[in-house]
Structure formats: C-alpha cells, structure tokens
Amino acid sequence: MSIEKRVIELVEEKIADRPDLFLVDVQMHGGGLLTILVDGDNGVAITDCVAISRHVGFHLEEENAIEQAYNLEVSSPGLDTPLKSARQYQKNISRLLSVKLIDGAKHEGKLLAADETGITIEENIKEKGKKAVLVQNVIPFTDIVETKVLVSFK
Template sequence: MEETITNLLDTYFTTEEEFADCFVVDITHSNKRLEVFVDSDSAMTFGKCQRISRYLEGYLDEEKPLGEEYMLNVSSPGVDRPLKFYRQYLKNIGRTLEVTSTDGETYTGQLKAATPTEIVLEAKRRIKEGKRKKTVVEDITLAHDAIKKSIVKISFKS
C-alpha cells in the first residue's frame, strides 16, 4: 500500500507544477486508516495538503484498496516527527536540532550545514579545565548513516 501511494504521489508531483518541490516523507496505514506525511522544499501549506488529499480520495474511492469506508489524513510532518531526508535538513538550517547518533550519543545544537552525506551542528559542550568547567562551542559533523534520529527543537524564548 505504501509503495503504491508513494508512486501515485510521485507521479502527481512531477505532473503538477504547484507540487514540483513536494515529496513523501512517510506513509502509515492500518485497517481503514491512511496517514500520509508530505513536505516540500518551499512552504507546505494547508491548501497543498487539501489538494493532495482530494487527489488521493479519488484513487481510494475508485480503486477501494481500503474498502468503502476509510479515514485519510494528509499533513506535513510536524516538529515532533524526525527528519528523514536531506531536503528536510536543508529547510532547517539555522534551527536547533536534537540528534541521536547510532552509537547512542545525543547532540543538541544549531544546524549549520547539510550535504547529501552529512550534517554539521554547532553545539555547546562542557569540558573540565583544571578545577573548573567551561563551555566550549564546537562543530560536530555527523554522517547521515550515523544518525538514528533528528528532531527540530522549538524554542519559545524571544
């Protein structure tokens, strides 16, 4: 089911100019419930999600892979959903991320750069210098395949 919906949307995104920068982030389904998370390189608006939902409803109503009655939710991935793709990292340069590496280390810092193979975080770290501790700022480079999970941290400080 996920592969079918992804292929359907990929075709839709390449044929509809308004959706040319959109991409599927995740699809979950169980029984009669289908959730589709879509992002874009530009702003992912409610209107875009609504039009994508209507497009999918046409397929679901005609082909009936979930039966007569189903629940469909199309949305952008919220800040609580992990970043999965390079394109998402690009959109979040300058924001604070909490990154858990595959070896269990957790880093929190500002995303400075992203390439197709790695990211660079500017993170603060406490080190012991003599009898005192001091905070140092360092750049941490992590390969994408060394990242288990990356979450955007929202700050409410002004």
C-alpha cells in the same frame, strides 16, 4: 504492489508540478488509518493537503486498492516528527537540533550544513571547570537514529 508504494506514486504524480513540495512519509496503520506527510520548502498550505487528499482518495477508490474502510490523513510533519529526508535537513539549516546516534550518544546544536551523506552541527561543549567551547561535529546519516528540531520559546 503495496498500498504505500501506490500512494507514493499518486502523491508524486500530484506534486510533480510543484518543485517546492516533497513527500516525507506514507504509512498504512492498523485500524485503517492511512497517513501522508508532505512538506514544502516554504511550508504546506491546507489547500495543498486537500488537493493531495482528493487526488489520492479518488484513485484509491477507483482502483478499489483498499478493501476495508479507511481514513486518509494528509498533513505536514509536526514539530515533534523526526526528520527523515535530506531535504528536511536542508530546510532546517540554522535551527537547533537534537540528534540521537546509534551508539546512544545525544548531540544538540545548530545545524550548519546538510548534504546527501550527513550533517554538520555546531555544539556548545562545556567541560567541568572549563570555559564553554563551540565545536563542529560532522555526523553521517548512517550513525543517526533520530533527529528532531528543538523549539525555543525565548
């Protein structure tokens, strides 16, 4: 079993009694850095990250699962971290997104809906010499390369 798969099991075991929390990503990087990204419907508290870190670290040490020295980082995804799961999209309904597609196209707009197949965004389209028009685009997840939440400081 790979380290990532074992860590996923351990994190899911730890947050099983917390339906508001969900695992976003687990990666073992070169140089011995193990990162775990956890999100929550209402954010993630530092105490949650600490509890997950202690649980995962304890079991990995007990099982001697990683032979070399490693650093374990547990955090919530930052603003610049692309969305990965349908649950993250659900959490960000009504926010502005930047969506890059497989064909190279880029869409920016307000996230209106998300389900297991894709998203619906509302874009403000302005053609040269014409009035701007609001357009709803349905984008399947299979067409999406990367989605990031746009932050506005207005």
